Each structure stands twice: as structure tokens, then as C-alpha cells.
Amino acid sequence: MTQLDLGLKLSTRRTRKREFLDEMRRVVPWLKLISLIEPHYPKGKTGRPPFPVATMLHIHFMQQWFGLSDAAMEEALYDVPLYREFAGLDGGITRLPDESTILRFRHLLEAHGLAEQILAVVNEILCAKGLLLKAGSAVDATLIPAPSSTKNGSGTRDPEMQSTQKGGNWYFGMKAHIGVDAESGLVHTVIGTAANVHDINAAEALLHGEEADVYADGGYQGIEKRCEGGSVRWHVAMRPGRRRKLDLSDRVDAIYDQIERLKAGVRAKVEHPFRGLKRQFGYTKTRYRGLKKNTDQITTLFALGNLWMARKALLTM
Structure with a gap:
């Protein structure tokens, strides 16, 4: 029938x-x-x-x-x-x-490098509609695993991917570094590197140049010294081990803990695009060989992710 x-x-x-x-x-x-x-x-x-x-x-x-x-x-x-x-x-x-x-x-x-231009066009529209502000940024990076098997045509792993250790576990692949708007959580800059590149080495390149404040997690400790004389104020999280030692019954330590809570509330915006990338769009492993191809795909996904996160506001305009 x-x-x-x-x-x-x-x-x-x-x-x-x-x-x-x-x-x-x-x-x-x-x-x-x-x-x-x-x-x-x-x-x-x-x-x-x-x-x-x-x-x-x-x-x-x-x-x-x-x-x-x-x-x-x-x-x-x-x-x-x-x-x-x-x-x-x-x-x-x-x-x-x-x-x-x-x-x-x-x-x-x-x-023709159109992935970066697609992100730029999307962000230009979001800026024009007042959805992407430029007063502050938050930066972070996430690991993207790559296939570690050598059962392929070349018999080798991707030579542009590298291994790194995190939380006692080893990962092979790349990192996606992003700079996001501290107010809306929309991505304005994307950089792809091998997994063994430290987050702090890509931090300055994630800034668009118009922000006054930048928020980052404890992995960016020391970035202030690298950017001495710059026009931005870095708000880097206290290392977890040091924060656990704070005595909340002490007035000064309690103030430090409250400051960390406030910084974490802003910094959390950078996790929203990663959630969209990995959960909404299901991007949990590289698809191609080479950093350039995979970075282009990730950049396109973040551009589409910006539209997805802002869709309710865009639909009402």
C-alpha cells in the first residue's frame, strides 16, 4: 500500500x-x-x-x-x-x-579560503544586528581527535597531527582555538593547530583588536607577561590547585573566590560554541587529512553555529 x-x-x-x-x-x-x-x-x-x-x-x-x-x-x-x-x-x-x-x-x-570569508560575512551581519559586540572576548581551545590507524592508502597517520597528554590520557589529533564574544558567546576567530601546540601560543592571534578585556582559563597563566604593554586586560582563572587551598572562612580568600566565580561566569560563554560543534553538529573527529582542510571545515561549522545560536533573535527581527 x-x-x-x-x-x-x-x-x-x-x-x-x-x-x-x-x-x-x-x-x-x-x-x-x-x-x-x-x-x-x-x-x-x-x-x-x-x-x-x-x-x-x-x-x-x-x-x-x-x-x-x-x-x-x-x-x-x-x-x-x-x-x-x-x-x-x-x-x-x-x-x-x-x-x-x-x-x-x-x-x-x-x-580560495572561503571558509574564513563565510565566517566574516556571517559575523558582519550579526554585528549589524547588534548581536555580536566587541567590548570583550573569551578564548579557549578544544582537542579534536584524528584517526590514529595506519590502515589507509598511505599506511601512515596524518603527519600534520600530533599527540598530547591531557588529564593523564594521550590524544592524537589537532586543536581548535577560538575567540568568542564575551557577551553573546558567538565565535569571531578560529585557528587550527596540531594538538601539541600550547593554548597560550595561539592566544594573541585569537583577539580581533577591539576588545578591552579578555577572559581565559588557568591554561593561559602567564599570558599577561607575553602581552605586556598591550591595550587589553587579561582575566585568567586561578589554577584549580591554588583555588582549592583558599580558606573561605577568611575574608580575603572569600573575596578571591567570589572574583573567580565572576570570571568563570563570563568565561563559560566560550563553551557554548564547543557544545554546538560536538553535540549539535556531531563533530567529534577530524574527517580529512591535513590541518588546512580540517580547519576550514571547523571554521564553516562555527560560522553555521553562530547562526544556530542566534537563530531565535534573527527570526524575530
Whole structure:
């Protein structure tokens, strides 16, 4: 029996995935991003005409939101009507983008450094709407594991990834360093490094230059000495071991503890983008080989994450 025989209208059911795509369709600045990509997009003067930039951009973003590889994205377009509808491929289209087409579009974005420009366009719009302020920043980094297996074509691990130790455990992969707006928690700067690069070495590069105060956890102890003479005030958390020794019955120690609580309340904003990256978008392991490719993907995810975190405010404007 078909859907019509049963009297069902499954294509119009308001599932969570459909709601999510409808919201993102409304908040992503499609026209600005398309105009950013079009100068670099092939014109297709011979052979089959290329798919529209809008179609490929919709597909590329669905890859990021749902953690799909190029091959998996191709199969999903055949299997999931909702994906074809979102990409504008449900109106008498006789062919769908294959794995190679999806791969070439991603390589186009990588070759022209468009991931950083996409983040810049998104943040420009958020600034114009008063959602991204520049009075203060918070900085932090998170480990992104990479496949450690050598069962691949080259027989080696990714040479640009490194190992580091955290909490008594060893990790192989990279780090995503971010600078976020201290008020809204929206990401304004992204840097990717090997996992063994200390957080403090990337700290200054995470500032946009207009902030007056910067908040960081205990891993950034000593950054004030590196930035002596700078125009920003660093508010770095006390090391946990030292804080545990505070005697809260002592008036001075109690004041120090309260200051740490206040700093932690601001610094916590930097955890929200990491939550979106790893839980909302399911990005828990690198997909490609090389820092550049993975950093581009992470930058795109943070740009989309900014829109996702600000979507309620954007939808009401």
C-alpha cells in the first residue's frame, strides 16, 4: 500500500530535522554567501551545465550539519526527499550531484579560503544586528581527535597531527582555538593547530583588536607577561590547585573566590560554541587529512553555529 492508500502525508510532517532546516533556510544569508562564491565558480561553457551555486551551497551546509561524507551526501540526496527539497532538487530535476561534484565544490571553497570569508560575512551581519559586540572576548581551545590507524592508502597517520597528554590520557589529533564574544558567546576567530601546540601560543592571534578585556582559563597563566604593554586586560582563572587551598572562612580568600566565580561566569560563554560543534553538529573527529582542510571545515561549522545560536533573535527581527 502507498502513502496515498493509507491517507498519510509523510512529506509534510514537521519533524525536528525539517524544523531545523526551515530555521536555517531563514537565517543563513544565502544571497551574500552566493555572491561571495560566484566569482570563483566555473561557468560551464562546454559540456553539461554546472549545478547552481545555491544548490551546491545548500548541499555543502547539509554535509556540515549532519556530518556526511561526500559519498554519504550523494546517497542521502537519493534517499531523503527532505534533502532534495532543501537543495532545490525536487522540481523536475533529471540528475543529482554525484560524489565528485560535491568534492569539487568543497575543494573550490578550500582553494580560495572561503571558509574564513563565510565566517566574516556571517559575523558582519550579526554585528549589524547588534548581536555580536566587541567590548570583550573569551578564548579557549578544544582537542579534536584524528584517526590514529595506519590502515589507509598511505599506511601512515596524518603527519600534520600530533599527540598530547591531557588529564593523564594521550590524544592524537589537532586543536581548535577560538575567540568568542564575551557577551553573546558567538565565535569571531578560529585557528587550527596540531594538538601539541600550547593554548597560550595561539592566544594573541585569537583577539580581533577591539576588545578591552579578555577572559581565559588557568591554561593561559602567564599570558599577561607575553602581552605586556598591550591595550587589553587579561582575566585568567586561578589554577584549580591554588583555588582549592583558599580558606573561605577568611575574608580575603572569600573575596578571591567570589572574583573567580565572576570570571568563570563570563568565561563559560566560550563553551557554548564547543557544545554546538560536538553535540549539535556531531563533530567529534577530524574527517580529512591535513590541518588546512580540517580547519576550514571547523571554521564553516562555527560560522553555521553562530547562526544556530542566534537563530531565535534573527527570526524575530
